Amino acid sequence: MEVGSCVLVLLIVSLSLRPSPALEPISTSALLAGAASVAYYYFNCRFQECCTKDWIPLDVKGLEADLRRQLFGQHIAIDVIPKAIEGFLSNKNSRKSLTLSLHGWTGTGKNFVSRIIAESLYKNGVDSKYVHHFVTTFHFPTAEHTSKYKQQLQEWIHGNVSMCKRSLFIFDEMDKMPPELIDSIKPFLEYYNDLDGVSYRKAMFIFLSNAGGEKINEVVLNFWNRGMKRENIQRKDLENSLSLEVYNNKMSGFWHTSLIDQNLIDYFIPFLPLEYRHVVMCAKAEVQSRHFKDVDEVAIKVAEEMVYFPKEQRIFSTKGCKTVAAKVDYWTTAV
Structure with a gap:
């Protein structure tokens, strides 16, 4: 039966019902309200985004597949993020919102991963009205x-979670955000049943920060100097030192913030510095997306132009894959 016919039948049945002598009478207005609600869903939510499974599919399997296919050199993130999100979403009685804090140098994939998460969990991806992206230098520029x-931030979070409990909030440049502004987010990450009648236990928060990048690079370089594979680095090798580094660093944004000392961040996820081979992979993916034929040639030219550290060994890209797209622009024109 067509949707419109179903709603029409529901309206007719609602009007024709009579109260049972064994039950409390149900008013015609209540029945009409219920039918109107169903009609609203079918006619409105088919074409406009609503807070429903159709619009918020929460495709964790697709998320994991996309990370494995599109993200290079970040085995810890690929392993941890899908498991963390799947565990959170499958818990019908979660005690708090999910909070992920992604750390690492620029160009290592933090923003890229947040976009993949949004695209996997929401039908409209980053354009979903339930995905909210804040950039410190743009949204909070003046100390x-x-x-x-x-x-404003507390009102924004409260209002949007009121409309949809499965809201996603992404905060970029956390290292540039004043600690007191970061602490204003704290109530929404706490173990409360609700605040002013609104529960935040199904919401998700992702923090992106360059803070801790030096510590991450130090650990990775130490592994390399000892002849160990970067793939042997585990989250436990970095998580404690990373949280302490950002907590005690006045320039991190998280300096002495209650989000850390009260253990409200569920996962600190390190993004490792990218090697030459990873830059080549990024360049190949960019060239292929443009359907350019000389994939390997362009990718190698792009990778060779990047700056690497330490200067003597030239192991890690100082900008990760940040400027790869611009360099591909140049070489696909020049070749």
Whole structure:
């Protein structure tokens, strides 16, 4: 039966029902309200985004597949993120919102991963009205206005979770955010049943930060100097030192923030510095996406132009894959 016919039948049945003598009478207005609600869903949510499974499919399997196919050199992130999200989504009685904090140098894939997460969990991806992306230098540019920002941010989170419990909030440049503004997010990450009648236990928060990048690079370089594979690095090798580094560093944004000292961040996920081979992979993917034929040739030219550290060994890209797209622009024109 067509959707419109179903709703029409429901309306007719609602009007024709009579209260049972054994039950409390149900008013015609209540029945009409229920039918109108169903009609609204079928006619409105088929064409406009709603907070439903059709629009929020929460495709964790697709997320894992996309990470394995599209993300290079980040085995820890590929292993941890899908498991963390799947465990959270499958828990019908989660005690708090999910909070992921992604750390590493620029160009290592943090923003890229947040976009893949949004595209896997929401039908409209980053364009979903339930995905909210904040960039510190754009949304909170003036330190003198921090008090105003705190109020606005809390109102924004409260209002949006009121509309959809499965909201996703992405905060970029956390290392540039004042600690007191970061702490204003704290109530939404706590173990509360609700705040002012709104539960935040199904919401997700992702923090992106360059803070801790030096510590991550130090560990990875140490593995390399000892002749060990980067793939042998585990989250436990970095998580404790990473959380301490960002907590005690005045330039991290997380300096002495209550989000850390009260253990409200569920996962600190390190993004490792990318090697030459990973830059080649990034360049190949970019060239292939443009359907250019000389894939290997262009990818190698791009990778060779990048700056690497330490200077003597030239092991890790200082900008990761950040400028790969611009260099592909040049070489696909020049070749």
